[in-house]
Each structure stands twice: as C-alpha cells, then as structure tokens.
Amino acid sequence: MRIRFRFRAIPFVATVLLVALGIALGQWQDRRAAGKIAMQEQLAARAQEAPLLLGPQPVAAPTFQRVRVRGSFVQDWPVFLDNRPQGGRAGFYLLMPLRIAGSDLHVLVARGWLPRHAGEYGRLPPFDTPAGEVTLEGVAKESMGKVMQLGTPTPLAPKSIVQNVSVGQFAASSGLKLQPFFIEQTDPARPGEQLVRDWPAPALGADKHKGYAFQWYALALMALLFFVITGFRRGSKQND
Template identity: 40%
Template sequence: MSARSAHARFWTVTLAAVLAVAATALLGRWQMQRAAQKQALEDAVQAQGALPPLTAAALAAAVQAGAAQTGPLLHRRVLLRGRWLAQHTVYLDNRQMQGRPGFFVLTPLQLEGLPLTLLVQRGWLARQVQDRTQLAPVDTPAGVVELSGRLAPAPARLLDLGGPAPGPGSSRIRQNLDLTAYAAETGLALAPWTVLQTEGPGDGLQRQWPAFTAGVEKHHGYAFQWFALSGLIALLYVWFQVVRRIRPWPGNAR
C-alpha cells in the first residue's frame, strides 16, 4: 500500500470513528434527557397522589370548568359516595394482576346528588379455567356506597383482532373500552377519566394495582448501552490506528 493511500485510509477511518463516537454519545445523551423527563413525570404523579383527596363536588366542578380535558387532576386521590349502575358493568379480558390472567371489572358509579357518573375500575377477577366466558359473581351493593381511589385514564388498550368496538346489546366481556363509545352506548354522562378503586365495599375483587412508573430505568439502560458503544468505538480506534502503528505486532514488523 502506498503512503498516499495509507494516509487517505487513515483519515477515512478517523472521520468514520469520530462520527460514530459523536452519534452514539448524542444518542446516549438523548436517552438521559428522556430519563430526566420520565423522572419528572413520576415525581409529578407522586406529588399528585400526596395531595388531599378530592370530593365528588370538586370533581363535578372540575368537569364543568373544563379542567378535566387537560388532565391536571389525573392521579389525584378521591373519596366518593354514589350508587353502582350494575347493569352497565363490563369485564375487560386478558388483564393481568400479579402475573395471573383474568378480567378488570368496571362499573359506573352515579355520584350522590350530582349529575355526574364515573367509570370505576373496581378490581381484578380471576378467569375460569374451564370456560373463559364464565364470569364469577361480583357483589355489587344496591344502595349508596363509599369508596376511595385515584383518578386514572381509561384502561390501557390491548391489541384487538376482533374488529370494531361492540355496540349496544353486546357481550359484557370486552377486549378494550373506549370511554366516548361507552358513554354513547350507555347514555351516561361520564367524566373523561376513570377511578382506580383502592378501598371500598368488600366484593371479592383484587386491587393490587401496580405503582405508576414511567420507565426511567429503561432509558438509563439504553443510555448505558449507547455510551458503552461510544467508548468501545473510541477504544478500538485508538488501539488499531494509534497503538498498533506505534508498536506493531512482531509478526507485522517485516
């Protein structure tokens, strides 16, 4: 190899190494920024949960003021009194709690003395092994009940291969639930969020809801991988383009 071609090769490799180190370092930095954003989100959610519980009257006032559309009340604790609308109970299938598949049980709660209904994620119900469409009975008191929980968005949407959302008269077992479509189906004046029930009347449902997490650890892991790759590229460049040139292997020193 001529000196000129070797020189051109050296600078080509150098440019490629510099670009690769810079790109991977920037990706690692971006992942750290994403982790900081997610950490700020987790801190905000924890701060919301530490605030005093909201009453039903405060929720109704927030809906009338339009505050619910921007979600500033999400993750706030609530104390509610109302009546279950058991005829509109739905069961979301393929939902897990503590690693077991089953149903999330959702029932609307008509707030006492207020023209507002909240869809409550009451808890988790185990699925029958022999017949997955067989629903175990859930105790739903007919009178006024008191419960506590926290405001939450609609349940996470799962992959649904069954086509469009079910209409009126469909099975109570659903794969997903859209609040707008459900409100149109039932004719209820639903609030734009749900309530994740934490305490209330004994009904046999499990409520070991997972704590909210924004996935900060995932971004830290990605950042470590990018920074490690950046360092590896730099190390390999120094070894092959600098050290090997200064101290060639005995077999290459001919």
C-alpha cells in the same frame, strides 16, 4: 521495531460520526430518564395529598391524583376488561359507571380484579354491587392501559368482555355523561364483593432509559477505541 499510529481520514470521519451519535442519543435517553424520575416524584407527592372531591361538574383528568366521590353504581352496565392477570392467574378488571350524587354526571370506576373460570371464557365471575349511594376513594387515570387486541373488538354492551375501552367509547355505547377519566378504586373490598384491589404501580420506565443511555455511550466509546487500536501498527526504523 516500534509501534506507530497511522492516521486514516475515512475511518476518522466514521469514528467522529459514531461518537457524536452515541453521545447525542445517550444524552437524549438521560433526559428521558430524568423526566420519568421527576414524574415518579410528582406521583409520590400526589399520593400524600388530600383526595380531590368530585362533584356534579366535569373536571380535567387529574392524572394519578387521589379522588373521592359519592354516588350510586349503574348496576346494569358492568364491563369486563380481559387479559388482566394477577398473581399468575387470568382474570378481568370489573369496570362500572358511578352516577355522581346530585347530578346526571357519571365516572367510570375500576372496582377491582376478578378471576376467570378456567376453560370457560364466556362465564363471568360472581360479584356484589352495593345498592344505594356509596362514598369511595381511588386514583384517577386517563386510561386503564392497553393490551393486545386479538380479532375484531367486541361491540361494547352491558356485561361485555373486551380487551380495551376508552371513556369516549363507553359514553357513546351507554349514552351516559361521563367524566373524562377512570378511577381505580382503592377502598378495602366490602364483604361479598369478591374483588381484589391490588393495582399495579405505574411503570414509567426510568431504568429502561438509563439502560439505553449506557448502551449508546458504550457504542461511542467502542468506536473511539476501535479507531485508536486499529490505527497503531508495527514497523521498523528503516521504514520511517
């Protein structure tokens, strides 16, 4: 008795296609992971740069760049972004427009996190807002992230509790002229503000893409091994 390999055309073609597909998709995921790693390195470099000073002129969104601005909060336009848990507790992000000093231009500032009262959805948490002009620092972001929208969105108005909001939506509802980005304020909270500024790091997902790449490469390898192993069979010399 001896073991010999039997070549079969259809399984061979199917194996070649699966191996090619697995390698191609694995390489694609590797490239996506490399792009995310490069972005992480870029964000780390930006965090070490001096903050960009915002003035009365509109600027392009300096995504994830540190910024500094002086101005006064529009105290009658707070908005609460819902479904923003922190430390296992339900809560809101407090969003308020800041009028940039010496101009009619504003920028939306995410001032921090506030806890929600248990069992009282409509009850807003207390917070203080500094009067007059203040100087603050933070990180510029194109959006505050999106969460699942349940039901019809609430019309945007002062003291609204909303799931998501965009700069354009806020500008249309408030009539304010806005910079095209948000600022996540990073200054230490002042006495009485009752705000938590422990912002989540941006999740770029490089490890996720590495995991996907491994799965595609594993698929290619398994297809090849299956073809080779199932191609061998036992036979006798008389059958040769």
